[in-house]
Amino acid sequence: MQYQSFPGVKGGSASSQKLAALRLPPLSGKRFLDVGCNEGFFCGYALFEGASQVVGMDKSADAIGKARVRFPDAEFVNQSWDTLPDGRFDVITLLSALHYAEDQEALIHRLMSLLTDDGLLVLEISMAPGTQNEWVKVQRAIDERFFPTRIKLGHILKDYAWKVIGHSVMQAGDPLQRYVVHVRKLKPYAWLLIQEPGSGKSTICRRMFGGKPGIPVISGDRTYLQISQGKLNVSDELRALVSEGFTTATIDKTTRKVLEQGMAIELVQLWSNQAGFRDFALDSYVPAEFHQQIKDALQALGYFPVEVSWNASTPLTKAQTATSKARQYEKHLKKEQTAFTGEYVQVAKQLKKELKPLIQWHLDSPGNGALHTSAGTIRVAGWAITKEYLQASYLLYVTGPEEAARLFTPDRARKDVLNAVFGNTEAAPMFWQEHPCGFSFELPANWLEHGIEFGLVINDARIPLAHLSTSRPKAAGLSSQLVQGLKRLRS
Structure with missing residues (x-):
């Protein structure tokens, strides 16, 4: 019986509806692999999307022969998943086939090993009812197969980032609901607390991450201080930028100067080195216009950056503003001193x-x-x-x-x-x-x-x-009130 559906050929699977349910990412310029590709419906879609390389594999020689006719620009191999292609792929699909594997868990891990660091594995699977971490034997129309409970699936995927996207399209005779699951490699998280000075970053870091094992808090202020003291191994250019006029009261200026001079990549690498390339929380002011640049640099290192956002209280007064106001007040006091009679x-x-x-x-x-x-x-x-x-x-x-x-x-x-x-x-x-x-x-x-x-x-x-x-104060000066009164009389 025809399995995949094409225009003019109806199959057992509603292929176009399934394609929509899969929620595939953009494929332009990506390497695409479909494991159990049948006649290549999804490989053809990858070509249509502009994928740079498309590989389909299936153990059915008849299906592979038809796929090669339909989509000659793709590469099709007639083999089982016991032997997987060489190289890395950006997107891999395994659709309604996992239950045929002798070791389903091992197959998932092998496919994950073929993914690029930012790659995506798309599974279409059924899950058995139950609250235990187990495989459940399910009677189908043509045979019996084992399906994981939701708990078992979570156990298998515990070392990855995964999400059940939603229901897939049911087929005649299905005993269980089909689901679409997206699976990615788990990356270290960089929790970014990078708002204005005095907005509560340090307090939030202490509350969220203080005492949690494995999540160090990297302080931008301390990093700059250690650079200025020669305690961190950095480039001469970065050390010179940080050390020039450095004080703990002007770190916001130092940050802006460093980023304006294009040192974001080295700064991010330094934070990562201090964290040991693992999850970390960053407590460091970053001007708003450089937020995306910092995230991009972290992603390039293999991190998953998460910017923590909150409604900050009144921000800390800038050091320059506070100094200016203090001087203005001092002038005011000197001016008003002449009115003092004590x-x-x-x-x-x-x-x-x-x-x-x-x-x-x-x-x-x-x-x-x-x-x-x-x-x-x-x-x-x-x-x-x-x-x-x-x-x-x-x-x-x-x-x-x-x-x-x-x-x-x-x-x-x-x-x-x-x-x-x-x-x-x-x-x-x-x-x-x-x-x-x-x-x-x-x-x-x-x-x-x-x-x-x-x-x-x-x-x-x-x-x-x-x-x-x-x-007593010198009587040479006049009080400010008297001076203002004289000005009014003259005018």
Whole structure:
């Protein structure tokens, strides 16, 4: 009985309807193989689509003879699937024939090995009902054959990317529904989180991929930092582009510069090398106009790129914009400063020149130029280190509006000070490892209005360090409100 249908010849299979159900990809320029081709209906379609090479194989000599007559531009071989053609194919079809194989699973794997990296295997098969991972013997009109359950098919194809496309065309006597299944080689995935800086890429990476074995997160920021530090093996050109003016605050500029100079392929190769050519997530800003270029480069390496998209919150302010706004605000403050009527702290240092090598000190609070209010108290805090013959326990004195000076004892260990003065705590003299050099005490705030002297008492001798007082802003400037008022009067 005629199997495939052609114009004027009706067969048992509705070939044109099956062709539509197969959902074949574009075949122009592709290498096409039909295993169990019968009279070559689908090989003829591949020629019609412009395939560069078309091969059909069938164990029926009669069918192959008719196929050669119908489609002389195709190559037809009379052999079983025990011997498969050499070379790689972009599209392979195995239609309603798998159940005839003695080892169906092995045949699928052999056909998959013939595919190019981007190739597609199209199966037309029936699946038996059942919830077990098993083959089920099914009685057909002419014989008994084994068919996989859906679970069994999934087990066979677990190492591939596959999808049941839909139903195929039923034929008279079919005991089971026919399905079309597309199968591709499984590629490593590159999950692309490449939106604007500050849009949540790192957080999403941690939530989606943190702790998942086998899916490293490649940080673009860290990659650039390691390039600038000479820790990654890259071309001199890429290293120069990244290192020029590199800071962690301007990585968005670095990225744009690298991609504008055509370094996308090397950058993608570098990310892939860090991942070990396996699934990875990319946490790196890529300007929108370069997204496709990055995907193309990943595909060329054999990856399946997946761009992760989300509605980002307010994007991170660009470093250049933040710097500009900070400068504008600083100018604004200087301009408005003339309208301020309060007082400032003024610190005048008084330590004699000959004593400076012997005494190191710093006043953390109050700072010179700090805003002052007379209400409440003012905190005096800092540290003092004495050296050589002055190295001894000391007191701090403050003379204010009262006749007698107030005395205070340093009571705070300052490891940060010892590290800064002596290199590290262990290198400091034992005296300063055992004695505190930091101090902090409070005074009535209104003392500053009269002026106070602050210093050390060593062996009953006073050593002045500074004079603290208050001052008002210079009266030379006019307030911004007054300036604007004068302009309005002039106009």
